[in-house]
Amino acid sequence: MTRTHFDQQLENIQEEMLSLALQVEVAMERSVDALSEGDEALAKQVIEDDVQINEKRYEIEETCLELIATQQPLAGDLRTIASVLHIVVDLERMGDHAEGIARVALMMPDEPPIMSYADIRRMAEITKGMMLASLEAFKDRDTKRAREISDEDDRVDDLYDKVLSELLALMTEDKSKIERATHLTWVAHNLERIADRVTNICERIVYLVDGTIGEMNVSKY
Amino acid sequence: MGTLGELNVSDDPAMDFKEPVFALTNVDFWYGTKQALGDITIKFPINRVTALIGPSGCGKSTLLRCLDRMNELIPGVRLEGEVAYHGQDIYASDIDPVEVRRRVGMVFQKPNPFPKTIYENVAFGARVNGYSGDMDELVERSLKQAALFDEVRDDLQKSGLALSGGQQQRLCIARTLAVGPDVILMDEPCSALDPIATLKIEDLIRVLVKDLTIIIVTHNMQQAARVSDFTAFMLAGEDGAGRLVEYGPTQRVFTNPKEKRTEDYITGRFG
Numbered sequence: 104m105t106r107t108h109f110d111q112q113l114e115n116i117q118e119e120m121l122s123l124a125l126q127v128e129v130a131m132e133r134s135v136d137a138l139s140e141g142d143e144a145l146a147k148q149v150i151e152d153d154v155q156i157n158e159k160r161y162e163i164e165e166t167c168l169e170l171i172a173t174q175q176p177l178a179g180d181l182r183t184i185a186s187v188l189h190i191v192v193d194l195e196r197m198g199d200h201a202e203g204i205a206r207v208a209l210m211m212p213d214e215p216p217i218m219s220y221a222d223i224r225r226m227a228e229i230t231k232g233m234m235l236a237s238l239e240a241f242k243d244r245d246t247k248r249a250r251e252i253s254d255e256d257d258r259v260d261d262l263y264d265k266v267l268s269e270l271l272a273l274m275t276e277d278k279s280k281i282e283r284a285t286h287l288t289w290v291a292h293n294l295e296r297i298a299d300r301v302t303n304i305c306e307r308i309v310y311l312v313d314g315t316i317g318e319m320n321v322s323k324y
Numbered sequence: 325m326g327t328l329g330e331l332n333v334s335d336d337p338a339m340d341f342k343e344p345v346f347a348l349t350n351v352d353f354w355y356g357t358k359q360a361l362g363d364i365t366i367k368f369p370i371n372r373v374t375a376l377i378g379p380s381g382c383g384k385s386t387l388l389r390c391l392d393r394m395n396e397l398i399p400g401v402r403l404e405g406e407v408a409y410h411g412q413d414i415y416a417s418d419i420d421p422v423e424v425r426r427r428v429g430m431v432f433q434k435p436n437p438f439p440k441t442i443y444e445n446v447a448f449g450a451r452v453n454g455y456s457g458d459m460d461e462l463v464e465r466s467l468k469q470a471a472l473f474d475e476v477r478d479d480l481q482k483s484g485l486a487l488s489g490g491q492q493q494r495l496c497i498a499r500t501l502a503v504g505p506d507v508i509l510m511d512e513p514c515s516a517l518d519p520i521a522t523l524k525i526e527d528l529i530r531v532l533v534k535d536l537t538i539i540i541v542t543h544n545m546q547q548a549a550r551v552s553d554f555t556a557f558m559l560a561g562e563d564g565a566g567r568l569v570e571y572g573p574t575q576r577v578f579t580n581p582k583e584k585r586t587e588d589y590i591t592g593r594f595g
Contacts, residue, residue, distance in 0.1 A: 105593060106591070106592050106593060109592075175545070175546055176591070177545065177549070177578050177579070177590045177591055178578060178579060178580065178581050178586075178587045178590055178591050179587055179591065180591050181578075181579060182579065182580070313580070314576075314579060314580030
């Protein structure tokens, strides 16, 4: 006895989820590029593309609900669908965080930056790496890797601390920088939240594989 | 708990039933020379619904019928091992099988009311068992327990066969309840019923289990998931004898089975 059609549908929702993740990855990368390069057009592109990310999330969600209603999934099938349902929400919210960074990029005046964006770029780089690794762990059903990835959130938190301290110092030193510095705290916050959401994805990978639901590496933020 | 042999319950404290209704130990069962059950060791908890699932021929109905000595009605059968009911071996020589069947009622796949009035269907078993109380009260109480009274209160003298399939099945449950069992065995009780009648029986099962123990054989995985507290998955071995593969809390078995064979069966990828 086989369930070829259902197996294909299960495969499809996972493929669609991974494709959504790649859209989000592009949005993350572009948003930080738009900020650090002052590229207004790129920032607008990120904001525009977020509509497609949202739509894709709802499409996948709808397919998952349809599968639950029509196929009565159990055991591993049920856990797969439940995991995809959770992960697409996290991905969509990660897209929103990228959009938030793009909006900040549009708010920044056309002046030299008040600080080096190296640490912000580093945060983005680690976060993106975590996200891509989590997708690989999902495909490989690798819980060990999922746990390792969630531990990397600490590095993002440390950088977040560093960027915040720097920005607070700038604000204290020079009141004219308060507005721009505040905008940059939002950027750092968005990146920190993206890393937290990668941790959520890692939690779902563990649930998918061994059925245990639990919080991983609770962020201090 | 380690008392269930190779069964996959060892890390499941929820399965360590201290005072089970039934405790089967190393039960083997044969129809003539054909072995139908092999080395079954399992405990059924009090006031819980336990579902027996597995493909056709895995021995789940045979196992069910071992619990009320119903299999003995078939010539040439043989049982080895122990079937303890509240600690007492029901196959001991001094045990009256009729008394076992009074305490352990059975509801079958196809509703099988007697060709008698609704009232007599319920009263018959109690009368045969020497019930000397208020029969009208017993009939009403049993029909109410079976969630049927409101539908038949004005038709108690009509034939039980005039009822719908779902009503007939609830009449059979009322008939079983009238003799005061503490266990009801159900062998695919809803397979001949439509979805609404099925849901009524399932609701009834959840109500009845507050006062007694129910063990149900079902081919309907969703039904097992909906109504039972515990689920046992059986599979015939290479020798054709049914064996327990996995036994655990229903929520766990249906979301995260430990055995691949269970996963394959409940997700429809068996065979």
